[in-house]
Amino acid sequence: MKRALTKPLEYGDKEGSQASSRPRIAIIIPCYRVRVHIETVVANVKDRVDHVFVVDDKCPESSGAFVAERFAGTNVTVIFHETNQGVGGAMMTGYKAAAENYDILVKMDGDDQMDPQHLNELIAPVVLQDADYSKGNRFHAPSFLNQMPKIRIFGNAMLSFLNKMSSGYWKLMDPTNGYTCLDAKVVNMIDFDKIDRRFFFESDMIFQLGLIRAVIIDVPIPARYGDEVSNLSARKVLVPFFRKHLTNFCSRFFYQYVLRDFNIATIWTLFGVLMFGFGVVLGSTYLVRAFATGEQTALGIIMMSAINVTIGLQFLLSALAYDINAEPSRAIARYLHQPPGAGR
Template identity: 35%
Template sequence: MIITAVLPALSKEASIGNIVLSEIAEYKDDKQISHPYNEVKGAVLNLHQFNGHNIGVIIPAYNEENLIGETINGIPEYVKRIYVIDDCSTDSTPEIVKRLTDPRIVSVRHEKNQGVGAAIISGYKLALEDNIDIAVVMAGDNQMDPKQLPKLLEPIVEGRADFTKGNRIIRGYWKGMSKWRLSGNFLLTWLNKIASGYWNISDPQNGYVAISVSSLRKFNLDSLYGGFAFENDMMIKSNILGIRMMNVPIPARYGKEKSKIRYNRFIIHTSWFLLISFLYRISNKYLFRFHPIGIFYFTGFILIIFGIVLLLFWPVLILGLVSFTFGIALEMKEINKSQLRGL
């Protein structure tokens, strides 16, 4: 994959490997840029931090010409880097980003449209190579209020969590959501709880997240799903890796943006993905180690399937549900222990 990157405040066009750095602003000083490809000089950094931590914000963008400028301009001053990942937009999104003069911006363009997950992965890779402590994801359509960002950062900074995720469906924060979106969210929340094992997490499709870079290094990023189910895959693999995840109440904010998700297709596709991912998770985390949780889950799953196939043979079905419920109870106990260790 060839990526074209545009870094503000460069004095001339330069090239490093398969990265092309184009001039879009006047030369300002001779500081070495805090970027993985730091052989190039000439960028002015915003040296502000959040409680001593370097924050990088990743903004995946596909045809966001109406709101990308507003989104970037709203990023707080304490953020050190803004990674704008243009997923091969066909509108004026890349031109708008080029005109912005904020020296914190690193603009990257995919030559082919690969999906929102792939755009986030590209941003994560840059954050891993840069001097970043916490990586945040914010959509390019201005749905995510930057004023809420400290809520995501504080639990990680304080050592209470490794990964934080916004939650729009508690405390009445869901009121900005359409009924169709809310119904689909509730369904996917319950399916995702089973698939991911994070029974304490709701609103799994919320993409307003923050993760410590030390936790991010545990992932094989190239193995993550690149489409709209990226959030679910990230959660499932976080659970396997033992990453502490926390929900943070954040209001829904909807305005001029238009969702690119086709909900009928998305819910069906994601539900199937979650079923396969559940089997993958319990196999890798529990079953191969003969852990009781995996045995209860797997036995329950098989008995439930047999009970349904045998035209609702109730004794088998009930036995399967009991076994599966034991698996849930044991896993919830494990999660509580993990969360307590983070306090």
């Protein structure tokens, strides 16, 4: 049975109400160098949800202590890290703390780039059990990108394509978007020890959710920028992100198409790589030899190279089509028990 979607704490429900059947919602805010914006962010969301967890990731500006002082006695809890663990480390701490008593876990950054007015839209797919994880998508409409710098548009487009290949979620865009929502029942299935602690966290989270066949849905949410300074540079992350995505792609292929389900796509991929590679190497070898010696290459060699390249490419395209159609479509949270203490 699908859970009813209501506006949290806006329809007369009180925190801790046993009579309400609505899911209990918590927002997790990783906190590092955001003292200028954090008070506004927390103030704008604390009355919209049941609880707010602020994770101070050894912030040099003492943002966590600032929040604890400003919101003492409210539904805001501040968790302090003794060492800086990155946004991923902060979120894993927040997920583990919030999943004990809450059903819906929302990630919102502390730089005030994420509009709380879109909170209901973000959580709707998870509350209705159409998805296990939802995330914002700033690329849904051209008008959404008016405020986004051009270099970010290009960088995010490239990163989105790499993420599609490594995760298998071919319909997703904007993988670095930090405005996300997770069903708490899925938390115990995620291997947090293998998720990147730094800027690759959001992309790695999608990859890990893909390994457990979770359903992820993009929610159209426009970009919002103010005077904040982003710590993520497209120029600096493209190369390291490419290496990480390549590693994830190889891991996913081995786990999904060899260990868990050896199927026709596995055969197409293996034969495709072998035939395409053989054709390219064969053709290149004789092409170089022809340029070096001036001798003509035998027609049979040319045909053998072309046939292997063509058939190999067809096998690879067939495997790609299979992978695109194999994207998860039924939320796994429907079949999982609630974590201990959830909904109490």
